[in-house]
Amino acid sequence: xxxxxxxxxxxxxxxxxxxxxxxxxxxxxxxxxxxxxxxxxxxxxxxxxxxxxxxxxxxxxxxxxxxxxxxxxxxxxxxxxxxxxxxxxxxxxxxxxxxxxxxxxxxxxxxxxxxxxxxxxxxxxxxxxxxxxxxxxxxxxxxxxxxxxxxxxxxxxxxxxxxxxxxxxxxxxxxxxxxxxxxxxxxxxxxxxxxxxxxxxxxxxxxxxxxxxxxxxxxxxxxxxxxxxxxxxxxxxxxxxxxxxxxxxxxxxxxxxxxxxxxxxxxxxxxxxxxxxxxxxxxxxxxxxxxxxxxxxxxxxxxxxxxxxxxxxxxxxxxxxxxxxxxxxxxxxxx
Ligand SMILES: C[S@@+](CC[C@H](N)C(=O)[O-])C[C@H]1O[C@@H](n2cnc3c(N)ncnc32)[C@H](O)[C@@H]1O
Numbered sequence: 180x181x182x183x184x185x186x187x188x189x190x191x192x193x194x195x196x197x198x199x200x201x202x203x204x205x206x207x208x209x210x211x212x213x214x215x216x217x218x219x220x221x222x223x224x225x226x227x228x229x230x231x232x233x234x235x236x237x238x239x240x241x242x243x244x245x246x247x248x249x250x251x252x253x254x255x256x257x258x259x260x261x262x263x264x265x266x267x268x269x270x271x272x273x274x275x276x277x278x279x280x281x282x283x284x285x286x287x288x289x290x291x292x293x294x295x296x297x298x299x300x301x302x303x304x305x306x307x308x309x310x311x312x313x314x315x316x317x318x319x320x321x322x323x324x325x326x327x328x329x330x331x332x333x334x335x336x337x338x339x340x341x342x343x344x345x346x347x348x349x350x351x352x353x354x355x356x357x358x359x360x361x362x363x364x365x366x367x368x369x370x371x372x373x374x375x376x377x378x379x380x381x382x383x384x385x386x387x388x389x390x391x392x393x394x395x396x397x398x399x400x401x402x403x404x405x406x407x408x409x410x411x412x413x414x415x416x417x418x419x420x421x422x423x424x425x426x427x428x429x430x431x432x433x434x435x436x437x438x439x440x441x442x443x444x445x446x447x448x449x450x451x452x453x454x455x456x457x458x459x460x461x462x463x464x465x466x467x468x469x470x471x472x473x474x475x476x477x478x479x480x481x482x483x484x485x486x487x488x489x490x491x492x493x494x495x496x497x498x499x500x501x502x503x504x505x506x507x508x509x510x511x512x513x514x
Contacts, residue, residue, distance in 0.1 A: 182264040183227040184246055186213065188334050189239040190324060190347055192502060193218040194283035198477035199238040205481075206234060214248065216326050218280035221245055230319060230337040237480050237500045237510055240348030241277065243322045243336030251331050254298060255305045258321065261333045262306055265319055273338070274299065274308040276323040277347030285505050286361070294325040295346075312346055314338035349504045355395075359413040361505075362392030362443060368503045369469050369511045370396070377402055377467075382437040384466070386425045386454055387444035388412050397441075405433055425454050436463035441470075448472040448479050452489065465494050470512040472500075479510050490514055 187210065191199045199220050200212050210222040234242055246261045265272055276299035278291030302308070302323065314320050315338065322334040324347075336342060345351065350371055354364045370377060377383070379401030388394055388406030391413040397404045398417040406412045406420045407428055414420075421428055425444075440458055442451050451470055459466060472479045472486075479486070483500055490498040495514035502510050 181229050182244075182246070182335060183229050184244040184334075185224045185227045186221055186245040186334075187224055187228070187232065187234070187242070188219065188221040188245045188322075188324070188332060189234065189236065189242040190219055190277065190279055191238045191240055192283060192285065192504075192506075193280040194508075195238050195477060195502065196220050198480055199236060202236050202238055202480050203234060206236065214332075216279055219324060219326050219332070221332070230335055231339070233336075233339070233341055235341055237483060238477070238502050240280075240502075240504050241275070241322070241343060241346070243320070243334040245332055245334040247333045248326075249331060249333075251294070251298065251325070251329050254323070254331050254333075255301060257331070257333055258302050258306055258323070261321060261335070265321065265335055271307045271309050272335070273312070273314045273318045273320040274302060274323070275312065275314070275320050275346035276302065276325070277349065278325040280347075283508070285507065291325045291328070294328060295323075298323055298325060298331065312351075314342070314344040343504075347504070352505070358392050358395055359390040360392030363396050364392075364505045365471075365503055365511070366393040366396045366441075366469070368505050369501075369513060372499065372501055372503075372511075373467065373469065373513045374499075375467060377439060381439060382434050383439040383441060384433055384437045384458065384462075385441040385443065386458070387442060387471075388420070391415065391418070393441060393443060394418050397439075402439075405437070425458075430461050433461060437466050438464070440466040440468055443471045445473065448474065448482070448486070452486065456489075456493065459493055468495065468498070468512065468514040471506075472510045472512060473508065474510060475508050477508070483510075486512070 278295040318338040381402040383404040389408040389410035498514035
C-alpha cells in the first residue's frame with residue numbers, strides 16, 4: 180500500500196511564506212495552514228493523500244507530503260520509520276536533504292545548509308538510498324528539511340513534472356568567476372525549467388542585457404544574441420549590442436525570425452509584458468520566452484491567472500511561472 184499523509188509542506192524563499200499561503204489558499208481552498216517558519220509552510224489537508232499530490236505553486240521551491248517532525252538527534256530513527264512507510268517502493272528512494280531558507284537574499288550564507296549536509300551524511304550512512312541527488316521521473320523521494328538548528332521535518336513525494344529534481348529546488352550551479360553578472364545563474368536555472376533546450380545557432384533577442392550574464396550563457400551554447408540595453412554590455416563572440424532603450428529599436432534592426440525572446444528589465448511586470456506584446460509579433464516564428472517579472476510585494480503571483488490568459492492570447496497556451504531558488508523578489512515566466 181502506498182504511503183499517505185494529511186499534511187503537506189513546501190519550501191520557498193524566506194519572506195515569501197505569507198504570499199505562498201495566499202497562493203495556495205486560491206489553489207486549494209480546503210487546505211488549512213499549519214506549522215510554518217520563514218522559508219517553510221505546511222498545511223493540514225481535508226483527507227489523506229498520496230505521493231502524486233502536487234501544487235502548481237509559483238512560490239514553492241520544493242514540496243511533498245509531510246510524515247514526521249522531530250529533533251535532529253533522532254533523525255536516523257525517524258527516517259527508519261518513514262522508510263518503512265514508503266516500503267512499497269520497489270527500489271531505494273532518492274534522498275533530498277535541504278535547509279529551509281533563512282534570508283530573502285539567495286546569495287546570503289545560510290547556517291542551516293551545514294546542518295542539512297550533516298543530516299545527509301548521517302542518513303546515507305544509516306539507510307539505503309539511490310546514489311546521487313538528482314531525481315528522475317517516477318522516483319520516490321524522501322524529503323528531509325532542516326527547519327531549525329535542532330529540528331527536522333521528514334516527508335516524501337513522487338518526482339514528476341513541476342517538481343525540481345534537486346533538493347529544495349536548488350540546482351547545483353556555481354557562478355563562473357568571469358561571468359559578467361549573477362544573471363548567469365538565474366538564467367541557467369530558468370532554462371533548466373524550460374520545456375525546450377536552447378540550441379546552437381538559434382537566434383536570441385534580449386531586452387535588458389547589461390552587463391551580460393545571460394548573454395554569456397546564451398553565447399556559451401553557440402546561439403547568437405541581439406542585446407538591447409542603453410547600458411554597457413561585455414563584448415563576446417556571437418553578441419550584437421543595440422545600445423538604446425527597447426522603445427528606440429526598429430524592427431529592421433533585429434533578425435526577421437528569432438527563436439527566443441528574453442526580457443530582464445528593472446521595471447514593473449506591466450512594462451515587461453508590454454514589451455513582450457510588441458516584440459513577439461516581430462519574429463516570423465513564435466519565439467520561446469523567458470520573462471523576468473520583478474515583484475517587490477509578490478503581487479504578481481495573484482495576477483498570474485490574468486497574465487497566463489494574456490500569454491495564451493499571444494499564442495502560448497501553457498506558460499509556466501516560478502520564483503527561482505537563485506531569484507530575488509521576481510518570478511520568471513517560461514513559454
Ligand atoms: C537586471 S539588469 C539586466 C541583467 C542582464 N540580463 C544580465 O544578464 O546581466 C536590467 C537592465 O535593464 C535595462 N533596461 C531597463 N529598461 C530598459 C528598456 N526599456 N530597454 C532596454 N533596457 C532596459 C537596464 O539598463 C539594465 O541594464
